[in-house]
Amino acid sequence: MSKLAFILAAIAALAMAFAHAFLGGPLVVEAIRNAPSLPEVVVWLSYFTWHDGTVALLVCSAAFAFVAMRPKEIVLAVFATAMMAGFGALGLATAIMGSDSLWQTPAPFAFGIIGGLGLFGIWRRRKPVMPSV
Template identity: 45%
Template sequence: MSDLPGILFIVAAALSLLGVLGHEILGSPKVLAPLKGSGLPDDVIWLHHFSWHVGSVAVLAMAALFLLAAKSADGVAYAAVATAISAGFAALGLSLAIFGNRALWRTPAPYPWTLIAILGGAGLLMELSAG
């Protein structure tokens, strides 16, 4: 693997890890804590907790895949899966912000996954074109 795609994959992995930290440290108190006093049924609240943390686990897996892509002699498959996950998160964040609630534009939801997907995609395209 040439240097530039590997660097892009490492940057994508680092941004993914920063995303997890932000999601858990900054986002959890803002999103999950207010649910306790919302009056929603406990099963709805705890399903939201579960879903919130599933996102973090998925992003950790994405970061690991980008690192494997950077460190493997042939990391194209790892990069493709990690990029697809990030592109899926980007599509979800953007579509919810566009078609759902415009307030999402004031949150990180539409932004980091788009950048990470672009970095992963660029590295993937470079790697595939190098052949």
């Protein structure tokens, strides 16, 4: 069951990376790049930040896929799960404390779903404390 959870997490992270780059990118990045009132450093820092999110999703997708094939490398799933859970918490906090407009995007929930799949895979992989009778 942990292998399936990691495969699903890998697929979800990969799908979100492509959606982030090819659906959200043209919408968000172009708006930022064409905003006349933003200082140039803000434009390019936002551009960088947008794309490092895509890279993080791709790296986490690869980590989950690797652990699905090599379960002993569980530390990679712990790392990827922590990243996705952290991004999920950031998305939720930003939507709650910042702007309601963020609820119109996957940011408040998609990362948490991926992190949840990773956490489920880690939990299912745990070794029993006592041997089964």
